[in-house]
Amino acid sequence: MSLTARERILTAADELFYGDGIATTGVDAVVDRAGVALGSVYNNFGGKDGLVEAYLRRRDHLWRALWERVAADAATPRERVLSVFDALLEWCRDQAADQGCAQVAGLLQLPAGHPAVAVARTHKEHLMRRLTELAAGLTGVREVAEDVAILYEGVLVRMLLGSPPEEAIPRARKMAETVIAARSGTSAP
Amino acid sequence: MSLTARERILTAADELFYGDGIATTGVDAVVDRAGVALGSVYNNFGGKDGLVEAYLRRRDHLWRALWERVAADAATPRERVLSVFDALLEWCRDQAADQGCAQVAGLLQLPAGHPAVAVARTHKEHLMRRLTELAAGLTGVREVAEDVAILYEGVLVRMLLGSPPEEAIPRARKMAETVIAARSGTSAP
DNA sequence: CACCAAGTAGAACCGTGGTTCTAGTCCTAC
DNA sequence: GTAGGACTAGAACCACGGTTCTACTTGGTG
Numbered sequence: 001m002s003l004t005a006r007e008r009i010l011t012a013a014d015e016l017f018y019g020d021g022i023a024t025t026g027v028d029a030v031v032d033r034a035g036v037a038l039g040s041v042y043n044n045f046g047g048k049d050g051l052v053e054a055y056l057r058r059r060d061h062l063w064r065a066l067w068e069r070v071a072a073d074a075a076t077p078r079e080r081v082l083s084v085f086d087a088l089l090e091w092c093r094d095q096a097a098d099q100g101c102a103q104v105a106g107l108l109q110l111p112a113g114h115p116a117v118a119v120a121r122t123h124k125e126h127l128m129r130r131l132t133e134l135a136a137g138l139t140g141v142r143e144v145a146e147d148v149a150i151l152y153e154g155v156l157v158r159m160l161l162g163s164p165p166e167e168a169i170p171r172a173r174k175m176a177e178t179v180i181a182a183r184s185g186t187s188a189p
Numbered sequence: 190m191s192l193t194a195r196e197r198i199l200t201a202a203d204e205l206f207y208g209d210g211i212a213t214t215g216v217d218a219v220v221d222r223a224g225v226a227l228g229s230v231y232n233n234f235g236g237k238d239g240l241v242e243a244y245l246r247r248r249d250h251l252w253r254a255l256w257e258r259v260a261a262d263a264a265t266p267r268e269r270v271l272s273v274f275d276a277l278l279e280w281c282r283d284q285a286a287d288q289g290c291a292q293v294a295g296l297l298q299l300p301a302g303h304p305a306v307a308v309a310r311t312h313k314e315h316l317m318r319r320l321t322e323l324a325a326g327l328t329g330v331r332e333v334a335e336d337v338a339i340l341y342e343g344v345l346v347r348m349l350l351g352s353p354p355e356e357a358i359p360r361a362r363k364m365a366e367t368v369i370a371a372r373s374g375t376s377a378p
Numbered sequence: 379c380a381c382c383a384a385g386t387a388g389a390a391c392c393g394t395g396g397t398t399c400t401a402g403t404c405c406t407a408c
Numbered sequence: 409g410t411a412g413g414a415c416t417a418g419a420a421c422c423a424c425g426g427t428t429c430t431a432c433t434t435g436g437t438g
Contacts (some may be wrong), residue, residue, distance in 0.1 A: 005385060023212040024300050026425055037386040039428090042386095048426065100297070104346055109287070109298040111213050124350050143360075146352075150361050153350075154343025157293055161313050161342075163335075171332075172339050175368050182367045194415065215395055228399090233414095237396065266435040 006044045008034040013055050018102050022052055022109050050105070053116040059102050060123045066091060067130060072168045077137035078180055081148050084131065085173035088155070092165035100154070100160035127152075147179050194229040201225075202244050207291050210239055239296070242305040248291050248311045255280060256319060266326035267369055270337050273320065274362035277344070281354035289349035292343070316341075328373045336368050343363050 012034035016025040027048050031038050045051040091097060099105060103120040110117050110138040130131040131145035138144050155172035159165055195351060201223035205214040218238050220227050234240040259276040263269040275334035288294060292309040298304050320334035327333050348354055 021298055021300065023298060027427090028425075038388085040385060042427070047209055051260075100293075101346075104289075104349070105297045107349065108294045109212060111210065121350075145349075146357075146360060147364055150343035150347050150357065150364070151339060152343070153346035154339035154341070155345060157342035158335075158339050160293070160296065161310075168335075168339065171335060175336055175339070175364065178368055178371045179364050182371070216397085217395075227397090229415060231397070284422085 001059060003033075003057075004038050007041040009041055009044060010049070010058060013051055013168070014058070016098055016157075017052065018105075019096070022106065023144050027051075049115055052110070053119055054115070056103060056106050056116045056119040056123070058090070060126075061121060063091075064126065066131075067127075069133060077135060078177075080133060080134040081138070081144060082173055082176055083134070083186050084148065084152055085126075085155075085169055085176065088152070089165060089169045092159075092169070096164060097156075097159055099164075101156045104153070104156070138180060144180055144183060146184075148176050149178050151179075194223075194225050195233045197223040197225050198230055198233060198240070199243060199247060205248065206241065206244050207288055207294075208285070211295065211362055212247070216240075227305075236262075238304055240317055241299070241303070242308055244304045245292060245295050245308040249308060249315075250282075252276075253315065253319075256316075260323055261295070266324060267324040267366075270327070270333060270369070271362055271365055272319060272323070272345075273316075273337065273341055274358050274365065277341070278354060278358045281348075281358070286345075286348055286354060287351075289345045293342070293345070327369060333372060337365050340365050 009030060013030045016029055016033060020029075024152050025043055029036065030051070031041060033154045041047075041051060045054055066087045067084060070090065071080050074083045088097075100141075103123045106116055106120045110120075128145060128149060131148055132141055135141045135144040151172045155163075155168050198219060202219045202297060205218055205222060209218075216227065216230055219240070220230060229235075230240060234243055255276045259279065260269050260272045263272045277286075292312045295305055295309045299309075317334060317338060320337055321330055324330045324333040324337075340361045343353075344357050347357045
């Protein structure tokens with residue numbers, strides 16, 4: 001066997017959970033696509049809840065790594081905050097992103113007490129913290145982070161609604177530039 | 190009886206579907222909260238699918254009406270596009286909006302063929318069309334509409350993630366102002 | 379070799395939740 | 409008054425999906 005059952009399950013779950021929704025896709029569908037025994041899901045993840053949590057946690061890790069890698073190329077604070085849009089664009093070149101943010105989707109379709117909602121919340125808290133850190137040096141650090149967060153979430157929803165990434169993401173990035181410039185007093189008193 | 194069963198069901202469904210999620214809340218829960226017989230749901234809506242569709246359709250109507258009413262008070266094209274943020278803020282004064290946009294939530298948790306997803310898609314298409322109409326007269330009508338849409342969706346997600354409406358909505362509105370001003374070449378007052 | 383962990387195949391269980399049906403009540407309109 | 413439509417109460421049905429269990433195979437390791 002080339003890949004371990006756990007990884008096969010995780011990739012299958014990612015495709016199905018993200019593409020068709022979490023509640024909509026049953027464990028059987030994941031098992032079928034992964035070409036794996038039903039028991040392997042329960043051996044590795046303890047149940048569907050555990051699988052969903054692992055699904056969001058994996059995406060969380062991937063995104064954090066991507067953010068870090070892309071931000072490392074940025075020289076100025078301004079470019080650093082803006083790099084989240086570059087990261088998003090890079091993600092879209094490889095993966096499907098036509099369902100928006102998986103973490104937000106998880107928050108919306110999972111019941112309040114579900115173990116995976118904590119993962120999603122933490123993911124977004126991390127994004128805010130990271131944006132604040134990246135913006136260090138700009139005027140109005142906290143404000144810039146909040147602004148960029150709105151634009152970031154907004155463009156993801158617009159992509160869910162059919163906007164092409166190559167158009168929407170640069171648009172959001174440009175808005176962020178404009179807003180940052182206006183805040184730092186570059187063009188306005 | 191003060192209210193008809195259909196209306197009781199719709200208000201109960203609205204609270205539960207929006208607050209707890211659509212897939213999560215069963216027909217029984219709606220029936221219990223509405224204080225209504227189970228059969229009334231099937232008499233009036235034909236089933237859960239019909240109820241979900243009616244739920245989104247009702248919200249669609251409410252939002253369209255609110256947008257129109259608030260936009261009517263605006264004098265300039267610039268104020269007209271920005272009025273969607275005023276409408277959103279007004280909505281938040283009366284209703285809970287801590288779960289973001291119900292239409293987006295519907296898109297994310299309903300299967301592809303569900304009758305309600307068409308309602309949600311139409312709702313968002315209408316928003317885009319309306320934004321374009323409201324922006325008529327500004328430089329870059331289509332671009333302004335796209336920009337405002339991103340900000341609008343973004344602030345709704347940020348509210349879902351815990352941002353207080355009284356803070357996030359004016360922030361998004363301010364960004365829209367800045368972006369519009371930058372696009373039309375005039376510096377902000 | 380023997381062992382053990384990981385994986386497989388398939389059946390079976392069972393709670394949840396959407397749906398249907400029946401019998402009866404209440405109000406309205408003709 | 410009576411016929412009809414809306415609504416109620418509650419039982420019953422039924423399918424789907426998450427979960428468990430057993431028996432078997434496989435591959436690596438001491």
